[in-house]
Ligand SMILES: NC(=O)C1=CN([C@@H]2O[C@H](COP(=O)(O)OP(=O)(O)OC[C@H]3O[C@@H](n4cnc5c(N)ncnc54)[C@H](O)[C@@H]3O)[C@@H](O)[C@H]2O)C=CC1
């Protein structure tokens with residue numbers, strides 16, 4: 642058995658059935674022709690934290706739900722994170738399910754394209770970054786980095802070219818406070834026009850909180866969450882979108898799901914649902 646096959650994760654057929662209605666159609670069709678099928682998926686604690694503190698990586702998923710996440714990766718063309726996650730986690734962002742490319746399968750079949758939102762190019766990646774290591778080993782694809790920077794540093798551009806990645810330059814307006822606010826519809830359109838029929842958005846908190854704003858939440862076709870039986874406590878990186886006000890001026894919930902189903906997975910529970918618009 643090759644080392645790649647030994648590392649592979651297994652997600653049994655019997656566990657796949659419940660997920661199927663929540664996954665992008667197998668024929669590659671999309672609900673809207675100009676946009677990819679978009680899945681919001683992440684693992685959260687009972688107190689809505691993604692990690693113990695900014696800049697740290699925290700394992701929340703147990704072995705079964707972790708294998709589920711990798712199965713989801715095999716069923717999406719792209720996997721998107723923010724630069725905060727890239728810096729904190731040094732992630733592989735590949736799919737390690739047995740049978741995909743690099744794990745017993747041919748080429749890069751079943752490997753999603755990593756996409757990193759990095760408006761001002763803060764991610765100091767190198768050949769030593771795990772993502773590039775995965776590419777070298779034939780176990781993952783090179784990233785696309787979405788940025789406002791017109792001319793990325795030559796050394797980074799050369800590395801990207803060598804590995805088959807690319808920079809996607811977009812106009813991302815800044816607010817008065819100086820922080821960037823990307824137009825999610827525009828970004829998803831760009832990804833679709835670059836050939837991606839489905840994208841899973843994994844985080845982190847800033848990415849998720851902005852996607853759950855009223856003007857963008859309808860872009861999310863499905864939500865698949867892993868809830869781990871732990872409280873991470875105060876100081877964590879929290880998913881909590883901005884509160885909305887109703888027509889009467891009273892606060893109302895920021896966002897809600899409909900058509901919800903819950904599946905116990907080891908000690909975790911996985912929730913599948915759709916945004917209630
Ligand atoms: N448990 C889980 O499933 C996951 C956990 N994480 C954790 O989340 C943490 C990182 O989260 P955050 O610090 O919130 O960083 P983040 O990954 O959301 O990245 C934030 C940065 O991305 C860019 N960005 C995000 N949304 C943007 C928008 N709408 N417009 C323009 N630019 C935008 C900005 O540069 C921003 O500073 C890490 O600790 C990581 O381990 C991340 C993903 C999944």
Ligand SMILES: Nc1nc(O)c(N)c(N[C@@H]2O[C@H](COP(=O)(O)O)[C@@H](O)[C@H]2O)n1
Nearest residue numbers: 684699700701702710730732733734843
């Ligand atoms: N599903 C899930 N469960 C957790 O417990 C997590 N911490 C995450 N994090 C996300 O997965 C990325 C790491 O991916 P690799 O294992 O390195 O391929 C990390 O960057 C988060 O996006 N997800």
